[in-house]
Amino acid sequence: AQTVTQSQPEMSVQEAETVTLSCTYDTSENNYYLFWYKQPPSRQMILVIRQEAYKQQNATENRFSVNFQKAAKSFSLKISDSQLGDTAMYFCAFIDSGNTPLVFGKGTRLSVIA
Amino acid sequence: DAGITQSPRYKITETGRQVTLMCHQTWSHSYMFWYRQDLGHGLRLIYYSAAADITDKGEVPDGYVVSRSKTENFPLTLESATRSQTSVYFCASRRGTSGGAGETQYFGPGTRLLVL
DSSP: EEEEOOOOOOEEEEEOOEEEOOEOOOOOOSSEEEEEEEOTOOOOOOOEEEEEEEEOOEETTTTTEEEETTTTTEEEEEESSSOOGGGEEEEOOEEEEESSSOOOOOOOOEEEEO | OOEEEEEEEEEEOOOOOOEEEEEESSSSEEEEEEEEEEEEEEEEEEEEEEEEEEEESOOTTEEEEEEEESSBBBEEESSSOOOGOOOEEEEEEEETTTTTTTTTOOOOOOOOEEEO
């Protein structure tokens, strides 16, 4: 069974600084997808970024980028120029190439400090 | 674009009572999911459905029942609520086309359930 591990339960960063959230996963599949979801205090789950395993290029979305290391099964999220609105729980998630449910990590609570 | 909605948003009930949480999506997505979120556990899958009349167990199905008679609705029933089922429940949906595993999974706003 696939598993997703987020080893940092809580992190904090100063406003305008850069922070990296870690995620590792375990799978025997070769084709799969990885996601980062954000959950602000409103509790709404919001997709931040997506990475296809067959793509070597790391995905980027504005201030959010990933460092995808397929051999190491690592998928970290970098947030540049952190803003107060980035304060949230961040969940890493995995899905294989079939239409199976997403598997989530336990989350990292990020606090952006003014 | 109504998206995916859940009702009620908040519910207080007593142990032993039956409770049904509703989920409705307007996109005609094939796949629908129920998760529960608890401190220290992240999101855990309760049940999911690939299409109308097709459901399957997730990681923590005990004590829950689902049905999917219509594509757009996926109710979750706690047949006899227990305190351990106090949680925040999220419904989600995904289009689920062939090869569409990488598609975005959309979440409802959540239902906060307290079982006394």
